[in-house]
Amino acid sequence: MIKHLGIIGAGTMGAGIAQAAALSKVEVVLYDINDTILRQALERVKTDFKKGVEKGKLTSEQTTEAFGRIHPRTRLADLSHSDIVIEAVIEDLRIKKDLFKHLEADTRPTTILASNTSSLSITAIASAARYPERFVGMHFFNPVQRMKLVEIVLGQRTSPETAQRAIDCARQLGKTTVVAKDTPGFIVNRVARPFYGEALRLLDENVASVEEIDRIVRIEGGFAMGPFELMDLIGLDVNLAVTQSIHEQFFGEPRYRPHSIQKKMVESGMLGRKAGQGFYKYEKKG
Amino acid sequence: MKKTKPPRQKSKRTKSEGGAGAKVYIVGESPMVEEYAELCATKGYSVQVQWNQEPTRKPVFQSSHITCSSAIPTTSALALELTNTDLVRKRQNLDRLDRALPSTAAILSSSVTVTATEQSGWIKQKHRLVGFGVLPTLVLKPLVEVAPTVFSPAETLNVVQRFFHSVGKEMALVQDRVGMVLPRILCQIINEAAFALQEEVASPQDIDTAMKLGTNHPFGPIEWADRIGVGQVNAVLTALQNDLQEDRYRISPLLRHMAQTGEWWKRTTYFIRKD
Missing domain, CATH: 1.10.1040.50 (N-(1-d-carboxylethyl)-l-norvaline Dehydrogenase; domain 2)
Structure with missing residues (x-):
């Protein structure tokens, strides 16, 4: 059982993991170098809890208690008592390696060190570590509160004990785990590529329109959303970045080649829902 | 945020008139033959089926309106050719259908692995062939991809449209390309x-x-x-x-x-x- 969880980075993912953990009765130290970001994260958690109470999914006692379990901190040394530390900072290998180097010095040798990276190699992040066997990937999905899945990613030198403790931790947070080898895109981001890539090619080849492709995939395929609707929701910039990253990591394997339609749309600022226009137009409510 | 376009369409299972005893001949691969036969029979068609290869476990049809026979009914207004893997056999099937069916009859042929345009080159009466998408288990979905060829006149398309409407499927017209959507x-x-x-x-x-x-x-x-x-x-x-x-x-x-x-x-x- 995990009693103390450390989280590094109070962005969307870090705050989401903190929220899920606090609701599962785990004490959380939420670290960020920036005090303002920490305060904003706590505000977001508070707002989300409030919504949960309004919808009747949570009680106010539950949320008050859970909120009290999240301890915001700006000193890395405050993570020293953690059973597991999950890192959710910017996707930059140098920053992550540096961070874990400091963390190794500040935590017990039994502490599991996990990264929430979606695009970097766990093996590479662990390469500078003294104890690479206690490194593991724990890839949560956004929004963490709603998405049930955590990909447990095994680096080249991750020990079976570390993997098991990461699995147990994710389960304690109410998540379903799958185990993946440390390969580009792990499972989801990799296997989902053709959903977008083929749709873009079908559009380019004029086989059918955006609306028709979405309609076919939804009604004939039984998917909740068509590929273009989903790209608009995810954000075309985010989607393109994931594709590019996997394409590069596989040394240009043509199956992952990004499409020029998407690149042009990103360049023109048609990023999807968040920009008010992507493959579809969106009107602001009210 | 509200999406303005397109209106989120729920699948429209419009009320259909059904087959009213009209004959449909279905030939091709298992399990698509069985799946389409059951669907057509449920909607009131009188169905005659033939497999390229008899399925190892002979299906027990729910409906008594399905018969197994290799003889193509000359009064049939519509035939379905459901072969995706054995294209030599598919060509033979289409040739047989083209010879036996009256010239007014339409042939709906799976065009997932070979375009409808290429298939229409295999037969004499090119106007009668229209491609559509079929894979096992997708048959029961309320939408079907349809790929007309350059030879498909409005009359043939009308027959096809009436058929899919009668079995409760809406059509999505797509360009005639391998793999469809x-x-x-x-x-x-x-x-x-x-x-x-x-x-x-x-x-x-x-x-x-x-x-x-x-x-x-x-x-x-x-x-x-x-x-x-x-x-x-x-x-x-x-x-x-x-x-x-x-x-x-x-x-x-x-x-x-x-x-x-x-x-x-x-x-x-x-x-x-x-x-």
Whole structure:
């Protein structure tokens, strides 16, 4: 059982993991170098809890208690008592390696060190570590509160004990785990590529329109959303970045080649829902 | 935020008039023949079926309006040709249909692995052939992809439209290309999963769980392969590879091997072999 969880980075993912953990009765130290970001994260958690109470999914006692379990901190040394530390900072290998180097010095040798990276190699992040066997990937999905899945990613030198403790931790947070080898895109981001890539090619080849492709995939395929609707929701910039990253990591394997339609749309600022226009137009409510 | 376009359409199962005893002849591969036969019979058609190869387990049809016979009824206004894997046989089937059916009869032929345009070149009365998308288990979905050819006149399309309407399906007209829309996307997802599987990135079960929970797919890719049949998936991918001539459509050797064994790729079977 995990009693103390450390989280590094109070962005969307870090705050989401903190929220899920606090609701599962785990004490959380939420670290960020920036005090303002920490305060904003706590505000977001508070707002989300409030919504949960309004919808009747949570009680106010539950949320008050859970909120009290999240301890915001700006000193890395405050993570020293953690059973597991999950890192959710910017996707930059140098920053992550540096961070874990400091963390190794500040935590017990039994502490599991996990990264929430979606695009970097766990093996590479662990390469500078003294104890690479206690490194593991724990890839949560956004929004963490709603998405049930955590990909447990095994680096080249991750020990079976570390993997098991990461699995147990994710389960304690109410998540379903799958185990993946440390390969580009792990499972989801990799296997989902053709959903977008083929749709873009079908559009380019004029086989059918955006609306028709979405309609076919939804009604004939039984998917909740068509590929273009989903790209608009995810954000075309985010989607393109994931594709590019996997394409590069596989040394240009043509199956992952990004499409020029998407690149042009990103360049023109048609990023999807968040920009008010992507493959579809969106009107602001009210 | 509100999406302005297109209006989110719920699948419209419009009230249909049904087949009212009209004859439909269905020839091709199992299990698509059985699936379409049941659908047509339920909607009031009198159905005659023939398989390219008798299924190993002969299906027991729910409806008494389905008969098995190789003789093509000359009064039939519509025939369905449902072959995706054996294209030599498909050509023979189409030739037989073209000779036996009255010139007013339409032929709806699966155009997932070979375009309808190419198929119309195999027969004399080119005007009567229209392509459509069919893969096992997709038959019951309320939408069908239809690919007319340059030879398809409005009259043939009307027959096709009336037929699909009568069996409760809305049509999505697409350009006549190998793989059409959904089969191409689905089979490429399955192919990617097969590559991941052969590289031992994860277990088949975990790949399915990940895709269902991580990105909300209705089935995992290995489950899709089980449902559609790996032989069909391999046929679609082979057709795409031949047609588009790109490395991107290279087939996972694992998937090809499973297809070559002639078995359906059951996740459970794979587990037994692995462990």
